[in-house]
Amino acid sequence: MSVADEWTAGREAVAPVAETVDLLVLGAGPAGMAAATEARAHGMRVLVLDENGAPGGQVHRAVEARLAKGAVSDGQDKDGAKLAAAFRASGAQYRPGATLWAVEPGGKVFWSESGAARSIQAERLILAAGATERPLPIPGWTLPGVMSVGAAQIALKTAGLVPEGNVWLAGQGPLLWLYAVQALAKGGKIAGIIDLSPPGGFSRARPHLLRALKAPEYLLRGLVWQQRVKRATRVIQARELRAEGEGQLARMLVDGVAHPADLLLLHDGVVPNTQVTRAIAGLTHGWDPVQRCWRPALDLWGNTAVAGVMVAGDSGGIGGARAAALSGRIAALEAARALGRITTDERDGRAGPLRLLRDRQLAPRPFLDAMFPPLPEAAIPDETILCRCEEVTAGRVRQAVGLGCLGANQTKAFTRAGMGPCQGRICGPAVHGVIAAARGVPGGEVDPFRTRFPTKPLTLGELAALAG
Numbered sequence: 001m002s003v004a005d006e007w008t009a010g011r012e013a014v015a016p017v018a019e020t021v022d023l024l025v026l027g028a029g030p031a032g033m034a035a036a037t038e039a040r041a042h043g044m045r046v047l048v049l050d051e052n053g054a055p056g057g058q059v060h061r062a063v064e065a066r067l068a069k070g071a072v073s074d075g076q077d078k079d080g081a082k083l084a085a086a087f088r089a090s091g092a093q094y095r096p097g098a099t100l101w102a103v104e105p106g107g108k109v110f111w112s113e114s115g116a117a118r119s120i121q122a123e124r125l126i127l128a129a130g131a132t133e134r135p136l137p138i139p140g141w142t143l144p145g146v147m148s149v150g151a152a153q154i155a156l157k158t159a160g161l162v163p164e165g166n167v168w169l170a171g172q173g174p175l176l177w178l179y180a181v182q183a184l185a186k187g188g189k190i191a192g193i194i195d196l197s198p199p200g201g202f203s204r205a206r207p208h209l210l211r212a213l214k215a216p217e218y219l220l221r222g223l224v225w226q227q228r229v230k231r232a233t234r235v236i237q238a239r240e241l242r243a244e245g246e247g248q249l250a251r252m253l254v255d256g257v258a259h260p261a262d263l264l265l266l267h268d269g270v271v272p273n274t275q276v277t278r279a280i281a282g283l284t285h286g287w288d289p290v291q292r293c294w295r296p297a298l299d300l301w302g303n304t305a306v307a308g309v310m311v312a313g314d315s316g317g318i319g320g321a322r323a324a325a326l327s328g329r330i331a332a333l334e335a336a337r338a339l340g341r342i343t344t345d346e347r348d349g350r351a352g353p354l355r356l357l358r359d360r361q362l363a364p365r366p367f368l369d370a371m372f373p374p375l376p377e378a379a380i381p382d383e384t385i386l387c388r389c390e391e392v393t394a395g396r397v398r399q400a401v402g403l404g405c406l407g408a409n410q411t412k413a414f415t416r417a418g419m420g421p422c423q424g425r426i427c428g429p430a431v432h433g434v435i436a437a438a439r440g441v442p443g444g445e446v447d448p449f450r451t452r453f454p455t456k457p458l459t460l461g462e463l464a465a466l467a468g
Contacts, residue, residue, distance in 0.1 A: 021046065022039070022123050023046045023047070024047050025039075025128060026050075026100050026276065027128035027313070028048050030059060030079075031126075032048060032312070032328060034324075034326070034329045036087055036092040037083075039092070039336060040091050042333075044336060044341060046091075048094045055087055058153075059321040060321070061153075063080035067081045098111045100276065100455075101458060102453035102454050103125065107308055108120070109125065112458065115459075116461075117465050122308075126312050127309065127311045129273040131318055134270060134429050135426055137380055137430050138241050138380075139244075140249070143245050143248060144248050145249025146263075147266070149179045150270075152179060153179045156186065160186070162183055163263060164188065169192075170252075171267040171375075173268065173270075174222060177225040177229055181229060191234075191259075191261070195238065196238060205367045208366040208367040209367060211364075213363075215361060218320075219364060238255050240253075240254070240256070249263070269374060271291065271429055272294070276451075280306055283304050283309060296316055298311055302316065302331035308338075311331075313325075313327050323361040326361065329351075329354055333351050374433075377437050380430070382398065387417040387431065388420070389427075390419060401439055407446050409447055417431050423455065428449045
């Protein structure tokens with residue numbers, strides 16, 4: 001018996017995969033599901049790798065389970081249910097619980113599934129990894145009882161867990177208000193909202209209002225969310241927030257005023273998930289000065305600087321679920337053209353209406369970006385932990401800058417920030433922003449954390465399966 005046989009003996013059997021595919025899609029959120037469905041419509045062999053246990057991504061998480069219970073009611077869930085049904089019926093090979101951790105030049109992809117590593121050769125890749133929450137480091141945010149709004153939303157959608165007791169939401173951005181509406185609708189209790197958004201939001205956003213009205217449903221929906229929440233709980237405008245407690249969250253200080261707290265949920269918007277794209281040699285990224293984040297450099301079809309590698313959805317720039325699904329379809333059409341399944345004229349003809357719809361869905365983004373700019377990293381107190389894995393504070397990062405540290409990668413040598421198990425996925429934007437503020441330069445002049453394959457932790461046992 002080989003090492004791989006010994007490792008896999010006794011494990012639940014996993015269906016085999018082909019040695020090659022036309023298209024590999026990473027992620028089964030709106031962009032990934034739409035891309036796979038469109039690609040299958042053109043006869044392509046498609047493999048979809050997804051870390052989750054069911055399709056949907058964060059926006060449509062557990063939508064199939066809710067549909068089975070008759071709990072799908074709003075427009076967002078209906079969109080997700082349609083996408084998931086079409087994806088399931090498309091014939092794409094779907095691998096839930098699969099974690100991609102490497103992409104080699106030429107399209108060889110490695111992932112882990114059910115405790116074993118696997119690989120496949122793909123002619124084209126569409127990376128649809130979605131978005132990740134921007135960290136909101138405050139003093140005490142590492143205390144038990146403090147978590148992100150996104151994590152609370154996962155608990156709500158997958159397990160039906162609703163907030164109880166002295167539960168506070170703090171930060172800014174549409175997701176904060178959406179989660180509050182969702183939790184209240186399920187019978188949850190929220191003590192209040194701490195709105196940390198900078199004052200003058202509408203004045204900043206007003207120049208973009210006319211363009212945003214191309215898709216007025218976004219603005220109307222946001223206003224409805226805020227009205228519902230304000231009728232159900234109090235909203236406190238604040239500038240400074242701290243979490244306190246002895247081994248557990250007990251209270252928070254809002255502009256110096258203490259409030260009892262059992263659970264504090266933080267949110268400061270979302271940024272593209274670039275963990276995989278940053279590790280691919282030659283795949284360039286550009287700095288978004290408005291949302292202060294890095295994102296892959298893409299053409300109108302989703303092509304990157306690396307031949308055969310494409311990006312679709314929020315991992316290429318935040319646009320929302322509907323824009324992500326349209327981006328997935330457009331990328332799949334380009335992949336079909338590149339592989340000779342359709343002509344350039346056919347691609348252009350099919351993609352034209354989709355691109356118009358995507359432009360309409362993206363129209364409100366400048367307005368929303370101006371309303372909810374990222375909170376300033378310069379205001380993070382020195383004692384606040386930035387890197388949770390290595391317990392590196394903002395003050396230590398600023399000291400490193402004073403000693404000559406110019407970028408995020410150098411902080412690894414000065415402080416070990418970004419060297420923990422998450423490899424900078426959580427702390428990356430905050431560390432980068434603190435360095436830029438301390439140096440007094442735009443974020444685009446500061447190198448971000450450089451990721452390396454494998455992008456996720458691996459065991460020797462998983463690797464041994466590749467020898468089988």
